[in-house]
Amino acid sequence: MIASQYTSISIIPHELTKRLINGIPAAYARRRGGEEGGSDLLNVGLRAAGFDDKLADISWDREPVMVISKMNTDACREVLARASMGRLGCSLNNQPYVVPVGLAYEANDIHVFSTFGHKIKWMRENPKVCIQIDEIAHDQSQWVSVLASGQYEELTVPEFEQERDHARRLLEERRHFWLNAFAARRLKSESDSIVPLFFRIRIDSVTGLFTRPEDDAP
Numbered sequence: 001m002i003a004s005q006y007t008s009i010s011i012i013p014h015e016l017t018k019r020l021i022n023g024i025p026a027a028y029a030r031r032r033g034g035e036e037g038g039s040d041l042l043n044v045g046l047r048a049a050g051f052d053d054k055l056a057d058i059s060w061d062r063e064p065v066m067v068i069s070k071m072n073t074d075a076c077r078e079v080l081a082r083a084s085m086g087r088l089g090c091s092l093n094n095q096p097y098v099v100p101v102g103l104a105y106e107a108n109d110i111h112v113f114s115t116f117g118h119k120i121k122w123m124r125e126n127p128k129v130c131i132q133i134d135e136i137a138h139d140q141s142q143w144v145s146v147l148a149s150g151q152y153e154e155l156t157v158p159e160f161e162q163e164r165d166h167a168r169r170l171l172e173e174r175r176h177f178w179l180n181a182f183a184a185r186r187l188k189s190e191s192d193s194i195v196p197l198f199f200r201i202r203i204d205s206v207t208g209l210f211t212r213p214e215d216d217a218p
Helices: 014-032 041-048 052-057 073-082 118-125 161-172 179-188
Strands: 002-004 007-009 060-062 066-070 085-092 095-106 109-115 128-136 143-154 196-213
Touching: 073 095, 073 128, 073 143, 073 196, 085 118, 095 118, 095 161, 109 118, 109 161, 118 143, 118 196, 161 196
Parallel strands: none
Antiparallel strands: 002 066, 007 060, 066 196, 085 095, 085 128, 095 109, 109 196, 128 143, 143 196
């Protein structure tokens, strides 16, 4: 569990800045030694720099402390189920490659529509891939991040014709699921005969993290 705290000083006289900076390291050392108890580090630094008479002139704007916690498997899968976009990661010869993709999750599979290109070529040679999904609040103070790792499996016909049709139906529920793949190919080719391609990621493991206010932590 990791906590982060952001503190800002809205008023500090310019001529005192150097003394404040010099006072912080000594204050930190004393705080680590337990001499200052639970005092705020910046207040301790001000006193170490001789600013006791200036504390009244300083206003503090403190944001809530956020805690990062692990998600259980069910919570991770709920995030996957409502996602329509994610970042696909693959690699070849120790070189990583990450690209946004439209997707649809069901059961233990992530279905993706694409056209042939860089990522398909790499995944055919190294099928170990991952998908990352993020959900970020408007003020960016709270977020959810899920990482699903698994195996690339191309849905070729006629071998996977039923699975391919099922993937297409799932993806059709996501608006404009095909735009990223077709737009990328049209940038590289003026041909109108771009062949669609479907694949799925058979999930081996899924992990996730999320933030919440410290007051809500157990």
